[in-house]
Amino acid sequence: MSYTDLVNKEKAIKLLLSRGVTIRDIADITLTIQKQYYENLTIEYCEENVIKVLEKTEVQNVIFTGIALDILCEKGLLPEPLNELVASDYPLYGVDEILALGIVNVYGSIGLTNFGYVDKEKVGIINKVDKIGKRTDKCMTFLDDIIGAIAASSASRIAHNRIKE
Numbered sequence: 001m002s003y004t005d006l007v008n009k010e011k012a013i014k015l016l017l018s019r020g021v022t023i024r025d026i027a028d029i030t031l032t033i034q035k036q037y038y039e040n041l042t043i044e045y046c047e048e049n050v051i052k053v054l055e056k057t058e059v060q061n062v063i064f065t066g067i068a069l070d071i072l073c074e075k076g077l078l079p080e081p082l083n084e085l086v087a088s089d090y091p092l093y094g095v096d097e098i099l100a101l102g103i104v105n106v107y108g109s110i111g112l113t114n115f116g117y118v119d120k121e122k123v124g125i126i127n128k129v130d131k132i133g134k135r136t137d138k139c140m141t142f143l144d145d146i147i148g149a150i151a152a153s154s155a156s157r158i159a160h161n162r163i164k165e
């Protein structure tokens with residue numbers, strides 16, 4: 001891991017925290033979707049894997065980009081029609097999911113399957129973030145997909161490591 005990746009990992013963690021999301025929150029989703037396959041899976045091991053995912057340049061870049069768009073949208077600073085599309089979390093907008101795929105992409109097809117699942121079922125903190133986005137003036141349009149993608153990628157990482165063992 002390069003020095004920049006290390007520094008940006010810390011920045012990404014802080015940025016997620018500033019939006020109300022902890023590593024534990026994301027690891028909880030990973031645990032929920034993987035515990036049925038691995039009976040000894042612990043929350044600590046899931047957290048380790050979330051942190052490993054956050055060390056990837058591609059992952060950090062998606063976090064910086066997506067959360068920046070959410071924040072700019074809250075301030076009304078995106079040009080129209082984009083601000084309204086993002087603010088209303090318009091179902092056919094879809095760029096939030098596409099951007100998050102940039103995270104899942106690093107981890108192959110198991111990541112993709114898990115991403116679809118957590119997005120549909122709104123597991124754990126995703127449900128909370130989704131409600132905040134709908135009921136307050138906070139914009140969480142990109143954040144919910146980013147969380148789902150990190151959790152899905154961590155799950156994929158765990159699966160790949162178990163196969164290697």
Ligand code: MG
Pocket residue numbers: 089096097140141142143144145
């Ligand atoms: Mg979204």
